[in-house]
Amino acid sequence: MGSGGALEIAGLVKRFGRKTAVDGLGLSVPYGTVTALLGPNGAGKTTTVETCEGYLRPDGGTVRVLGLDPVADASRLRPRIGVMLQSGGVYSGARAEEMLTHMAGLYANPLDVDTLVEALGLDGCGRTPYRRLSGGQKQRLSLAMAVVGRPELVFLDEPTAGLDPQARRATWDIVGALRSDGVTVVLTTHHMDEAEELADDVVIVDAGRIVAQGTPDALCRGGAENSLRFTGRPGLDLASLLKALPDDSAAAELVPGGYRVTGTVDPQLLATVTSWCAQNGVMPDRISVERRTLEDVFLELTGKELRS
Numbered sequence: 485m486g487s488g489g490a491l492e493i494a495g496l497v498k499r500f501g502r503k504t505a506v507d508g509l510g511l512s513v514p515y516g517t518v519t520a521l522l523g524p525n526g527a528g529k530t531t532t533v534e535t536c537e538g539y540l541r542p543d544g545g546t547v548r549v550l551g552l553d554p555v556a557d558a559s560r561l562r563p564r565i566g567v568m569l570q571s572g573g574v575y576s577g578a579r580a581e582e583m584l585t586h587m588a589g590l591y592a593n594p595l596d597v598d599t600l601v602e603a604l605g606l607d608g609c610g611r612t613p614y615r616r617l618s619g620g621q622k623q624r625l626s627l628a629m630a631v632v633g634r635p636e637l638v639f640l641d642e643p644t645a646g647l648d649p650q651a652r653r654a655t656w657d658i659v660g661a662l663r664s665d666g667v668t669v670v671l672t673t674h675h676m677d678e679a680e681e682l683a684d685d686v687v688i689v690d691a692g693r694i695v696a697q698g699t700p701d702a703l704c705r706g707g708a709e710n711s712l713r714f715t716g717r718p719g720l721d722l723a724s725l726l727k728a729l730p731d732d733s734a735a736a737e738l739v740p741g742g743y744r745v746t747g748t749v750d751p752q753l754l755a756t757v758t759s760w761c762a763q764n765g766v767m768p769d770r771i772s773v774e775r776r777t778l779e780d781v782f783l784e785l786t787g788k789e790l791r792s
């Protein structure tokens with residue numbers, strides 16, 4: 485195994501012309517864990533993952549995958565890692581099951597192809613040429629190809645983007661099974677629920693850097709335990725609302741017309757907010773008391789919604 489984690493990134497820099505896509509990113513992923521990279525579009529997640537896979541050469545910093553250099557040691561590393569590209573990869577007109585069987589044949593101790601095909605709901609399309617598969621089927625086949633060789637570490641770039649709920653669940657089950665088998669998984673996602681469900685560690689990336697990292701629980705505990713949210717017309721006078729609230733309160737307009745009050749969220753605070761709304765002619769169409777979610781953490785740190 486070597487010292488350190490399954491994946492060790494230090495001071496990674498990757499530029500495309502004048503654009504710095506990854507800007508001094510450092511990350512250590514312990515063996516046998518699932519790590520989710522979350523970030524807005526263009527944050528640098530794919531660039532980071534493709535550098536780890538050896539498809540891109542870093543402009544600065546170091547990357548070690550299973551203790552090896554993904555570019556210099558590519559031939560030693562390839563049989564030990566699984567890669568699912570965002571694009572699904574480029575394949576010929578071969579039939580889905582043939583491709584998977586061929587792939588399995590390249591490894592010493594592959595998974596059983598039939599079991600994998602069934603687990604991913606691909607049993608109906610084993611004889612279909614790749615180019616005739618639907619987008620979701622291509623994606624599931626790409627996942628199957630990434631894991632069939634029993635890799636020690638798997639990179640999954642947006643594995644569930646565009647999948648229906650059933651296919652998404654099947655993908656989650658595969659990731660859960662990988663984890664149970666001690667496989668290290670690094671995935672990117674735009675889905676908070678996916679990160680919460682699957683990941684031991686969530687890494688929030690923005691503008692090529694890590695802005696926060698931790699278990700989903702720890703990240704959510706970072707601020708107030710509870711918050712009161714309401715929607716109303718955009719641009720309410722929050723200074724006036726704050727005057728009515730206890731000193732330990734804070735209020736923010738997270739998105740136009742979407743407000744959050746934090747502090748000691750109790751019945752008294754709820755009454756104060758609704759009475760302030762009444763005095764100011766504001767009809768809150770939705771009002772709720774919520775635990776801080778990963779979505780909140782993400783928005784606070786990046787100022788962006790996950791799906792833009």
Ligand SMILES: Nc1ncnc2c1ncn2[C@@H]1O[C@H](COP(=O)(O)OP(=O)(O)OP(=O)(O)O)[C@@H](O)[C@H]1O
Pocket residue numbers: 500503504505523524525526527528529530531532
């Ligand atoms: N081959 C390339 N040539 C030029 N610019 C690139 C290239 N690949 C990525 N970029 C730029 O680098 C930045 C980071 O892109 P990247 O694809 O890594 O982000 P991402 O976090 O994966 O985004 P998304 O969630 O949209 O997939 C973006 O500004 C992107 O336009």
